[in-house]
Amino acid sequence: MLSINIEKRLGQLQLKVDTQLPLQGITAVFGRSGAGKTSLVNLLGGLSTPDKGEIRLGDKLLYQQGKVNLPPEKRNIGYVFQEARLFPHYSVKGNLNYGVRQDNPVLFNKVVQLLGIEKLLSRYPITLSGGEKQRVAIGRALLTSPDMLLMDEPLASLDLPRKRELLPYLQTLSQELALPIMYVSHSLDEILQLADYMLVLHQGNVIAQGALSEVWNSEQMRPWVPMQELSSLLSAKVADRHPDYPMTRLVMDDGNHLWVSGHLAATEKNSKYVFRQIMFQFAPRSQGGRVSVTY
């Protein structure tokens, strides 16, 4: 178990978390912007210090008010940020081995293969795509043999194709390496695909936690889930016709229909992307939730 019982004042926000999380699978940390998600993982990783309380990772005490405060490098926790933060002057191999205390060729080969980065080893970060950089950053964190991996919006800085490219790697990581992962995300789409367990933060407090399906169907998720269903429906519908980049947003709920504006980067024509504004109309779910697309 990961036991967290901490308080921390962050400007206007009082972060107060008293919870126990399983040390297996992927736990998604979800909540609105400013809910305290990043602050929570920073406290776990030792990048900041609680005002009071205690944090235990299994039977290892990471923090106890006034007594113990292990520095990040002693916590044995891997951290992957939004941007890859690779060392530009090291090759991919150099980046991967940074922070490795003891050579473990078996683990090295396994991680490199899991992340599909065999062919990148001699390249330098400047030559890599965003998705490739992020895979290397994940590899670097894994090769320190952490007891837990913290991932703070690891896909947020990537475009949609790169997100799609990375998701399957994340799906296999936790299982293949038997590594608990704490995964901060705004994206319910990502959470649905990855998480086993979910923790919802609201204004610094935990308002729901449990197995994904339980939390997903809970009262606390009502404000989010309908929009999420729509968005998936829309993406599926649009992806049928345009394997490009549907970017959507709710523009109006007139009581009978939800109107969603979609911005499509249509196929490349004469080397120029053609953008088209389209409107989608959704029938309410009581009428079968059928989707009509007009543009």
Ligand SMILES: Nc1ncnc2c1ncn2[C@@H]1O[C@H](COP(=O)(O)OP(=O)(O)OP(=O)(O)O)[C@@H](O)[C@H]1O
């Ligand atoms: N060192 C600090 N001093 C003062 N306020 C802080 C500090 N760190 C964070 N905050 C505030 O605490 C709140 C929570 O921030 P945090 O980054 O943890 O939220 P978040 O849920 O990760 O948001 P986002 O999804 O936008 O990244 C924010 O209002 C932020 O401005």
